[in-house]
Amino acid sequence: MCEHCGCQERKKEIALEKKILAQNEEIAARNRRHFQEKGIKVINLISAPGSGKTTLLEATIEALRDKIPMAVIEGDPETERDAERIRKKGVPVVQVTTGGACHLDALQVHRAFHQLEENHFRLLFIENVGNLLCPSAFDLGEDLRVVLVSVPEGSDKPAKYPASFFRAQVSLITKIDLLPYFDFDLKEVQKLALQINPRLRIIPLSAKTGEGLSLWLKLLEDLASR
Amino acid sequence: MHEASLVLAMCEEIKRLAQKERARKVISIVVSFGEFSGIEEEAFRFAFEALKKGLPLFEGARLFIEKVPAHFRCPWCGRSYRPLEGPNCPSCQVPGLPAGGGELEIKKVEFLLEEENV
Numbered sequence: 001m002c003e004h005c006g007c008q009e010r011k012k013e014i015a016l017e018k019k020i021l022a023q024n025e026e027i028a029a030r031n032r033r034h035f036q037e038k039g040i041k042v043i044n045l046i047s048a049p050g051s052g053k054t055t056l057l058e059a060t061i062e063a064l065r066d067k068i069p070m071a072v073i074e075g076d077p078e079t080e081r082d083a084e085r086i087r088k089k090g091v092p093v094v095q096v097t098t099g100g101a102c103h104l105d106a107l108q109v110h111r112a113f114h115q116l117e118e119n120h121f122r123l124l125f126i127e128n129v130g131n132l133l134c135p136s137a138f139d140l141g142e143d144l145r146v147v148l149v150s151v152p153e154g155s156d157k158p159a160k161y162p163a164s165f166f167r168a169q170v171s172l173i174t175k176i177d178l179l180p181y182f183d184f185d186l187k188e189v190q191k192l193a194l195q196i197n198p199r200l201r202i203i204p205l206s207a208k209t210g211e212g213l214s215l216w217l218k219l220l221e222d223l224a225s226r
Numbered sequence: 227m228h229e230a231s232l233v234l235a236m237c238e239e240i241k242r243l244a245q246k247e248r249a250r251k252v253i254s255i256v257v258s259f260g261e262f263s264g265i266e267e268e269a270f271r272f273a274f275e276a277l278k279k280g281l282p283l284f285e286g287a288r289l290f291i292e293k294v295p296a297h298f299r300c301p302w303c304g305r306s307y308r309p310l311e312g313p314n315c316p317s318c319q320v321p322g323l324p325a326g327g328g329e330l331e332i333k334k335v336e337f338l339l340e341e342e343n344v
Contacts, residue, residue: 010339012247020236020257020330102228134228136264137330163264166296166328196262198298198313198321 024138027106031113031141035124041223042124044140046164047148048157049130052174052207054082056148056216057125059207061089063217064123068224071121073112075104075129082127092119102134109140122224136163144223150175151182155189158196165196170219173204176211229269232330233277237284240335244283249337252287260329261296296327 019025035042045053061070072093074083083095094112096104109126116124126142128135147168149157152175158165165171171193173186190202201219205212240252259265271289278284297306300315300322313321 009341011253011336012249012339013334013336014243014247015334016243016332018239018332020232020239020332022239023235101231103231105231133264134231137228137232161264162262163328166262166324194313194321195309196296197324199323 021137021139024106027110028139028141031106031110032143034110034113035141035143040122040124041144041226042126042140042142043144043146043220043223044126044128044135044142045146045148046128046132046135046168047130047150047174048132048153051130051148051150051153053127053130053148054085055207056172056174056205057086057127058089059210059213060125060217060220061086061091063213064220065089065091068123068221069119069121070123070125071116071119073104073109073116073124073126075108075127077101077129092116092121098129102129102131103138104128104135104140105138106140123220132157132161132164136161136167144169146170146172148172148174149189151178151184154182155185156192158189158192162196165193165200168197168200170201170203172216173202175206175208176204177206177209228264229266230273230277232265233270233273236274236332237277237281239332241281241283243335244337247337248340250283250340251338252284253336253338254288254290254334255332255336256290256292256334258292258294258329258331258333260294260327262324262327263330265330267291292333294326294329297325298322299325 047053070091072086072091074095076082077098077100080095083093086093094115096108096112126140145168147164193200203212203215205216274289296309299306300318302318302320305315305317307316315322
């Protein structure tokens with residue numbers, strides 16, 4: 001009974017401890033089971049716009065296409081441009097346009113995966129919407145989460161965007177061919193990233209010159225054969 | 227600005243619970259965000275205030291935000307320590323496992339129930 005006026009209103013407090021994104025996580029768990037059954041390993045690539053996700057994918061496809069069949073889901077707020085670039089490399093690709101939204105969610109990936117399913121592939125790359133913050137909260141059902149930082153962005157990125165590094169397993173420092181031209185401290189970025197996630201595997205590379213790329217490719221080959 | 231998506235997801239969860247509990251109003255909500263959750267408190271509040279205008283269930287509802295500090299756990303000795311102490315366990319010098327700090331949770335909801343069979 002209400003303590004103020006004696007009316008019949010009743011209150012109830014419920015302790016929940018429920019994840020805000022519980023629904024997304026349920027779908028992500030279903031995606032993960034589905035991928036497992038099909039023997040497909042999934043990589044979620046997260047970075048700010050222009051960090052080189054698409055360029056990295058192009059180089060990765062070039063290097064691995066004779067060894068491992070691959071497919072790509074491209075997330076962008078608008079346009080098919082990135083999907084076009086990947087299509088030119090002869091790999092099945094689905095573009096998801098989020099209509100302005102800043103991240104992909106598990107349901108969008110589920111739908112995109114069904115569009116790809118008729119193809120045979122063992123590695124599926126999901127290029128998330130270019131944004132270093134928002135995609136980090138959304139599990140897509142991936143096996144490996146990779147966060148990219150490019151040299152022109154500056155070495156303090158992990159300190160500014162800890163969420164992306166906290167939930168990733170791998171961090172790629174991209175465009176290291178530009179190191180001579182930027183005030184970018186490789187040691188600092190590694191130190192800052194490990195302060196947020198001590199288990200993070202950090203690989204500096206350049207998709208343009210190929211430096212460091214072999215470590216990334218090795219990691220993918222190991223993942224695919226697991 | 228993914229705070230709006232999170233507020234929507236939160237309201238959906240609470241709406242489902244309200245139906246189950248036969249509640250007619252939400253009085254208050256307590257959420258907890260980890261230090262490394264990537265949530266901006268002000269943006270979340272702003273999105274909640276904007277969204278609740280269109281949702282009678284949430285009219286007048288108050289939002290409380292708790293912050294959870296991040297911590298790592300040593301895979302060897304199990305010791306829990308803060309990221310400020312460094313990436314490695316202060317006792318064993320092994321890299322820790324991220325154990326807390328990513329939380330995005332609804333902790334508590336207070337409902338006003340329907341007036342019946344009292």
